[in-house]
Amino acid sequence: MPKVRETVLEIDLRALTHNFNYLKSKLQPGIKFLAVVKAFAYGSDSVEIAKHLQKMDVDYFAVAYTKEGVVLRDAGITKPILVLHPQPINFKTIIERCLEPSLYSAKVLNEFVAVTEENAQTDYPVHIKFNTGLNRLGFWESDVDFIVPRLKETSAVKVKSIFSHLAASEDLKEADFTNQQIQRFNSIIDNFKTQIGYKPWVHMCNTSGIINYKNAHFDMVRSGIGLYGFGNSVKEDQNLKPIASLKSVISQIHNIEKGESVGYNRAYISNGFEKTATIPIGHADGITRVYGKKKGFVYINNQKAYIIGNVCMDMIMVNVTDIDCKEGDEVVIFDGTHRANEIAESAGTISYEILTAISQRVKREFIYE
Numbered sequence: 001m002p003k004v005r006e007t008v009l010e011i012d013l014r015a016l017t018h019n020f021n022y023l024k025s026k027l028q029p030g031i032k033f034l035a036v037v038k039a040f041a042y043g044s045d046s047v048e049i050a051k052h053l054q055k056m057d058v059d060y061f062a063v064a065y066t067k068e069g070v071v072l073r074d075a076g077i078t079k080p081i082l083v084l085h086p087q088p089i090n091f092k093t094i095i096e097r098c099l100e101p102s103l104y105s106a107k108v109l110n111e112f113v114a115v116t117e118e119n120a121q122t123d124y125p126v127h128i129k130f131n132t133g134l135n136r137l138g139f140w141e142s143d144v145d146f147i148v149p150r151l152k153e154t155s156a157v158k159v160k161s162i163f164s165h166l167a168a169s170e171d172l173k174e175a176d177f178t179n180q181q182i183q184r185f186n187s188i189i190d191n192f193k194t195q196i197g198y199k200p201w202v203h204m205c206n207t208s209g210i211i212n213y214k215n216a217h218f219d220m221v222r223s224g225i226g227l228y229g230f231g232n233s234v235k236e237d238q239n240l241k242p243i244a245s246l247k248s249v250i251s252q253i254h255n256i257e258k259g260e261s262v263g264y265n266r267a268y269i270s271n272g273f274e275k276t277a278t279i280p281i282g283h284a285d286g287i288t289r290v291y292g293k294k295k296g297f298v299y300i301n302n303q304k305a306y307i308i309g310n311v312c313m314d315m316i317m318v319n320v321t322d323i324d325c326k327e328g329d330e331v332v333i334f335d336g337t338h339r340a341n342e343i344a345e346s347a348g349t350i351s352y353e354i355l356t357a358i359s360q361r362v363k364r365e366f367i368y369e
Ligand SMILES: *Cc1c(COP(=O)(O)O)cnc(C)c1O
Pocket: 036, 084, 165, 205, 206, 207, 208, 222, 223, 224, 225, 226
């Protein structure tokens, strides 16, 4: 890559290929792969990521909201798209754009059936979501006795899959809980299939589920963070390659005397003669204020420089007193070596959050095969 001249998020599609192949290698042949591309494909770019994965013959996509699915359809994505958290106000759009809703409550199920009937649909694919312990969205086990008779009353929809979501698949200390979720889901599956009289696909695992719970791969798995290069463990991080690198450049260097302050509210006071670098990335770009006051850091010429004072909307200032650097030098916030989870953990958060926080103001640049 040429040297960066402004703040950019580089997206390496070769790393995406690697991660996809690695995660697929964890599956028995025939198990389908759903790529989760919600939230701009975890802050990268949902269109470029989905196009690349579609070329690699991924089986399915999922987004959180209808709007995200519409963007993919507009960009020419033709694979099926599951909308994980649809709202009834968008049901007509869902049908118009051939998106497939997750139905997670009686209200949502009844409303979707009504809209498909009004629009003269038959066997419109839907996905029934069960709550097995996350207690976020989903029907309860006992709801099967209501759902199946309700579905049998109409020919407007047909259940393409039934699914559930693990609450703690990355945390092996919670293995008992996770196995209980899997067991509970297994009994839902049996009951559902017997009552409905056909065999919808079944899926449950997210990335850490793929890695840690081979007994729960069922017919399909749903991966997000793994595709983007994070395995939620030191071991799995070694097998995956972060696709996104956030880079910037030093705009200006200041030499300051002891007692001088840096930034808004004078939140940093110099301890002596010090050198600071100003970098064109701020909280409007996703580096939130929690990274300020020496929590977060960047790398300049491979050395760690802490953020001093408060993060501004468009800038941060870092301490480069002991770093040989000059205006125009490259700054790495995260990349394949200095992983995003490192800076995330400095502020008590996780890779998912810093990645999805990188705002649309930051230019995306792609590295193709
Ligand atoms: C976001 C999401 C996923 C992807 O989880 P990762 O941990 O990123 O692999 C899978 N399933 C559901 C229901 C989700 O909301």
